[in-house]
Structure formats: C-alpha cells, structure tokens
Amino acid sequence: MSTTPETAPKRGSRLPRLARRAQLLEAAQEVFVANGYHAAAMDDIADRAGVSKPVLYQHFPGKLELYLALLDSSCEAIVASVREALRSTEDNKQRVAATIHAFYDYVANAQGAFRLVFESDLTNEPAVRERVDRVTQACAEACSEVISADAGLNKEQSMVLAVSLVGMAQVSARYWLASDNPTLAQQQAADLVASLAWRGIRGFPRTES
Amino acid sequence: MSTTPETAPKRGSRLPRLARRAQLLEAAQEVFVANGYHAAAMDDIADRAGVSKPVLYQHFPGKLELYLALLDSSCEAIVASVREALRSTEDNKQRVAATIHAFYDYVANAQGAFRLVFESDLTNEPAVRERVDRVTQACAEACSEVISADAGLNKEQSMVLAVSLVGMAQVSARYWLASDNPTLAQQQAADLVASLAWRGIRGFPRTES
DNA sequence: CTGCACGCCGATCTTGACCTCCACGGAACC
DNA sequence: GGTTCCGTGGAGGTCAAGATCGGCGTGCAG
Incomplete structure (x- = not known):
C-alpha cells in the first residue's frame, strides 16, 4: 500500500x-x-x-523453508558486512567505527531484512534459533580475534567483550531506527556509539583506577 | 530447582x-x-x-491477557532493578557496575522471566511491542539522566549512549547465560562488561585523540 | 437428613492457516 | 491450423488450538 x-x-x-x-x-x-x-x-x-x-x-516445500531461505540471506549479509568492516583497515579505532556503521547500514537499508534476524518471532524453532545465535556468535568471534590479539585476554573474556560490543551496536541501531530521529542523523548516532565503544575497548588490558 | x-x-x-x-x-x-x-x-x-x-x-479472558499479565510483571521487575541500581550509589563507576549486575541478576534469576521481555515471539502484537520497547526506553532514560547531567550532552545523544549501554548489558547477559560457562562466573563476566562500559562512558564529553 | 449453591471437569465447536485436487489457457511444433 | 503439454487458478481437506456448555462432587444451612 x-x-x-x-x-x-x-x-x-x-x-x-x-x-x-x-x-x-x-x-x-x-x-x-x-x-x-x-x-x-x-x-x-x-x-x-x-x-x-x-x-x-x-x-x-513449505513456509518454514521459505523463511529460512530469507533468514540465511539476512544472516550472511550482516556477518559479511562485519567481517568486511574488520578487514577494511588495520587501525583498531577505525575498525570499531566501521563495524558500528556496518550495523547501522544494515538496519537502515536492506528493506528491513534485519528484522528477520534481530526481531524474529520464530526463535523457538531450533533451526531459526541456531541461525540467529550464530550471527551474534560469528560477529563476536570476528571481533574477539582482534580484541584477543591486541588486548591479551583469553578467549572467553574477549568473547564477552565482543558480544557486548555487538549487542551495543545492534540494540542502539534498532533504537535509532525505531525512534526515527530527524535531528540525529545515522552518521552522527553511529559515530557517537563508535566513540563509546572505542573508549571502552581501547587499551583494555591495563587495569584502570 | x-x-x-x-x-x-x-x-x-x-x-x-x-x-x-x-x-x-x-x-x-x-x-x-x-x-x-x-x-x-x-x-x-x-x-x-x-x-x-x-x-x-x-x-x-484469553491467552493474550494472561501473557500480558506476566509480561507486565517482568517488565516492572527489570526496570525497578535498574532504577534501584542507579539509586544505590552516587559514584558513577559503581552505578555502571550495579546496573550491569542488575541485568545479569535478572537474567540469571527470576526463573527465566527475562525471556518474556527480551526474547518474546509476540512483538508484532502492538500491546507487547509497546511494553517491551518501554522497558529499554525506561532503563535508558534512567541512565541517560545521569549521563546527561554529568556529561553535558543533550537528550538525544545521551539516550543513544544509554541505549547502547543497556543493549550491551542485555545482550551480553543473555549470551553469558546461553553459553553457560562454568569457567567464567557471573560476577566476573558482569565485572568485565562493567569495566568496558565504564571505560566507554566515563568522562565522555571530552573528545579524545 | 436433605436441598442448595458453587466451582470444577470432560467433551465439543469453531476458526484460521497450511497444504493439495480438477479445470483452463496459451505456446510450441508438425 | 490443430494437437499436445505445462504452468496457473480457484475451491477444498485437514488439523491444531483457542474458546465454551451440560454433568458432578463437595460443603453448608436448616
């Protein structure tokens, strides 16, 4: 309509x-x-x-398979975007910014495909649950490799941090889209979140005051 | 049990x-x-x-009303916990830690009530969507008041940051629970995320290198 | 002892959505 | 130009799940 x-x-x-x-x-x-x-x-x-x-x-064959086909496309898209963002530079600050922007782009574009991944109402179906979980898992693993390498943390710890960053990007991007705010452009919101994330993650191994 | x-x-x-x-x-x-x-x-x-x-x-009267009654309880619980955490101290670092821990406690306890809020499969129902959104909104507003006061940011900006922190806590807590990790206790995981969040948010107004 | 009221249960109805059967129409080919 | 074939369309079957009606047993008053 x-x-x-x-x-x-x-x-x-x-x-x-x-x-x-x-x-x-x-x-x-x-x-x-x-x-x-x-x-x-x-x-x-x-x-x-x-x-x-x-x-x-x-x-x-059926409704579920049709849904899964679309879901797979959407999952691959965001994971690929995140991997691309992490590969796009060697500067970690730029990496963080690029990753956050990847989430915002994904949420803003793709005619709402992100809803299939982040707002699915079929998470009780194991096939769906598995794919949705793998998205966060895969994005976080990609991030955690960088974190673990540069921060000297073990796998579990860097994964917790990476999942936190992914969650931050995902939730804030959806919030930004929902409260479709004309006064705060996508670029600005993403930069703000990227700044928050970078301040949080940079030079992590040192224990601060 | x-x-x-x-x-x-x-x-x-x-x-x-x-x-x-x-x-x-x-x-x-x-x-x-x-x-x-x-x-x-x-x-x-x-x-x-x-x-x-x-x-x-x-x-x-029906299935929906039954669900909404439970959903309302769960929503009030987490929002109250977050408000309580923010009120529990005047030290912002402690505030952040207490808030993160509130999310972890909520996810770990309450016999899985958090699933009704954070993993609902009825988000297309407007009544449900409205309540779920209000949870993030309310938690973020409570945080944003502190942020806005101490960081001198305007409402939209502090809300974006607050939503990011809430998303970080929520997603990482759910991840920690799902990959039910015996080697990384709840306390440690929450502290790690709290550290990330505090590094990110502390002294925010200054623009760093 | 007996009648009454009340809350509970087994069995049923209906709706709605996923998933197939019989008739049509156009294209290709001789 | 006729025949054959394949894809299309509307109408229907099936079934699960939400929502509801006539009996039954229990406790109390008189």
Missing part, C-alpha cells in the same frame, strides 16, 4: 523459474518483515507476488 | 481464587518461558497447573 512498486505484478505473466523464485523471495521478505512469521500467511505472499498458492509450493 | 516442585499440584484440590490465580500465573510463566507464546498451548498451562481449561478462562 504505502510503498509497493513491485517488480512486475502483472498477473498471468510467465516467468522463468529463477526469476519467479526471486520474485517470490522478494514478496515473502516484504510480508515477513511487515507481519512477522506467524502473522504472515502464505496466501498473502502468493497474492503479493501475483501468483497463486500452488506455485509457491512448487518453489518451496 | 529446574524440575517442578510446584506449590500443590494435587488434582482436585479446591483453592481460593487468589491462590488459584497465582498458581495459574506461575504455571503459565513456566510454559511461556519454556515454549514461547505461540508454541505454548492453553492446554499445557492448564495441565501444568493441574486444572482444566475452563478454569483458566474463568480467571483470564
């Missing part, structure tokens, strides 16, 4: 399988993001794509 | 209304915590309490 400039909603057009599949995935993502898993109906997804339900089931 | 040494699961016993209601709430919390909202069946809750379904509906 508000913004649905779909690819080609002409009903009755015959598409090659891959194009149809892509269109179905896009439609499904819109519906899942807008309504969550449970409130999303397969009828809605089919209607949204301009096809009928059987075609949906010719491309995906 | 983990198993269920319930109050009085003898089937057929007649309880006064308030006692019955309390028992139903406890049973419902166990089931909701274990299974989430959607996977939790009213039959399970009734069975767990040792009564039949109609009594459940004589005490609560």
Whole structure:
C-alpha cells in the first residue's frame, strides 16, 4: 500500500523459474518483515507476488523453508558486512567505527531484512534459533580475534567483550531506527556509539583506577 | 530447582481464587518461558497447573491477557532493578557496575522471566511491542539522566549512549547465560562488561585523540 | 437428613492457516 | 491450423488450538 512498486505484478505473466523464485523471495521478505512469521500467511505472499498458492509450493516445500531461505540471506549479509568492516583497515579505532556503521547500514537499508534476524518471532524453532545465535556468535568471534590479539585476554573474556560490543551496536541501531530521529542523523548516532565503544575497548588490558 | 516442585499440584484440590490465580500465573510463566507464546498451548498451562481449561478462562479472558499479565510483571521487575541500581550509589563507576549486575541478576534469576521481555515471539502484537520497547526506553532514560547531567550532552545523544549501554548489558547477559560457562562466573563476566562500559562512558564529553 | 449453591471437569465447536485436487489457457511444433 | 503439454487458478481437506456448555462432587444451612 504505502510503498509497493513491485517488480512486475502483472498477473498471468510467465516467468522463468529463477526469476519467479526471486520474485517470490522478494514478496515473502516484504510480508515477513511487515507481519512477522506467524502473522504472515502464505496466501498473502502468493497474492503479493501475483501468483497463486500452488506455485509457491512448487518453489518451496513449505513456509518454514521459505523463511529460512530469507533468514540465511539476512544472516550472511550482516556477518559479511562485519567481517568486511574488520578487514577494511588495520587501525583498531577505525575498525570499531566501521563495524558500528556496518550495523547501522544494515538496519537502515536492506528493506528491513534485519528484522528477520534481530526481531524474529520464530526463535523457538531450533533451526531459526541456531541461525540467529550464530550471527551474534560469528560477529563476536570476528571481533574477539582482534580484541584477543591486541588486548591479551583469553578467549572467553574477549568473547564477552565482543558480544557486548555487538549487542551495543545492534540494540542502539534498532533504537535509532525505531525512534526515527530527524535531528540525529545515522552518521552522527553511529559515530557517537563508535566513540563509546572505542573508549571502552581501547587499551583494555591495563587495569584502570 | 529446574524440575517442578510446584506449590500443590494435587488434582482436585479446591483453592481460593487468589491462590488459584497465582498458581495459574506461575504455571503459565513456566510454559511461556519454556515454549514461547505461540508454541505454548492453553492446554499445557492448564495441565501444568493441574486444572482444566475452563478454569483458566474463568480467571483470564484469553491467552493474550494472561501473557500480558506476566509480561507486565517482568517488565516492572527489570526496570525497578535498574532504577534501584542507579539509586544505590552516587559514584558513577559503581552505578555502571550495579546496573550491569542488575541485568545479569535478572537474567540469571527470576526463573527465566527475562525471556518474556527480551526474547518474546509476540512483538508484532502492538500491546507487547509497546511494553517491551518501554522497558529499554525506561532503563535508558534512567541512565541517560545521569549521563546527561554529568556529561553535558543533550537528550538525544545521551539516550543513544544509554541505549547502547543497556543493549550491551542485555545482550551480553543473555549470551553469558546461553553459553553457560562454568569457567567464567557471573560476577566476573558482569565485572568485565562493567569495566568496558565504564571505560566507554566515563568522562565522555571530552573528545579524545 | 436433605436441598442448595458453587466451582470444577470432560467433551465439543469453531476458526484460521497450511497444504493439495480438477479445470483452463496459451505456446510450441508438425 | 490443430494437437499436445505445462504452468496457473480457484475451491477444498485437514488439523491444531483457542474458546465454551451440560454433568458432578463437595460443603453448608436448616
């Protein structure tokens, strides 16, 4: 309704399988993001794509598999962004900033794909839980390698710190998006959080006053 | 402990209304915590309490209201703990530590009530979303007052920082609980995160190198 | 002892959503 | 230009789960 400039909603057009599949995935993502898993109906997804339900089931075995396909894409996207951010420089301060910005970009863009990862309503499904947990785990592990190397902490300790930083980025980015604040741009908010994170993590091994 | 040494699961016993209601709430919390909202069946809750379904509906209008009653309790608990932690001292370093520890205590105790708040699978329901958001909002506002007062930042900026700290505490506490790590005690993990948070937030207004 | 009131239970209804069956239409090919 | 084939569409089955009605047993007053 508000913004649905779909690819080609002409009903009755015959598409090659891959194009149809892509269109179905896009439609499904819109519906899942807008309504969550449970409130999303397969009828809605089919209607949204301009096809009928059987075609949906010719491309995906069921609702769960369709959801998992989208979830996997979203998980890979954020993990890849974080890894890319960490690889983008050798300066740790820049690394922190780039990582925080990666989370903000992810939350701001991707047409809400982050909701599948960070606001899923299917976390009781083991397959979903496992993927969602692995995202935080993977991001934190990538961070913890840098932390552990530079701070001389053991694995468990650096993981706790890394998870804290990831949680900070994730929660604050979602908050920033929700209270969609025109007076505080994405860049500024992310810089502020990056500053907080960097002050916290820099030169960590020394025990302060 | 983990198993269920319930109050009085003898089937057929007649309880006064308030006692019955309390028992139903406890049973419902166990089931909701274990299974989430959607996977939790009213039959399970009734069975767990040792009564039949109609009594459940004589005490609560429906599943949602039952859930909201529990959710409200859990929300009030964590917000009260955070406010208490902030009030417990005038030393900001101690404040940070106490707040982080409040989150860890909340996650570790309360027989998993935190799952209703931080891992709810009903966030699409506006009533639930509103309550869950208000928890982060309220905790962050309580923190931001201290931050804003001592750091001289405006409301939006201090709120972003406060939300970041709350997210750090919340996510890291849940991670610590999930990877139930015998080698890293709750105290140590919380202290580590508190150290990270305090390094990050202390003396914030000055812009460093 | 007997009638009454009250809370509880077994069995049932209904809704809603995931998932398939029979008819149509257009394209390709001879 | 006719036939065959494949993808599409609407209508329906199934089932789980939330929500509800007629009996039953217990405790009390007279």
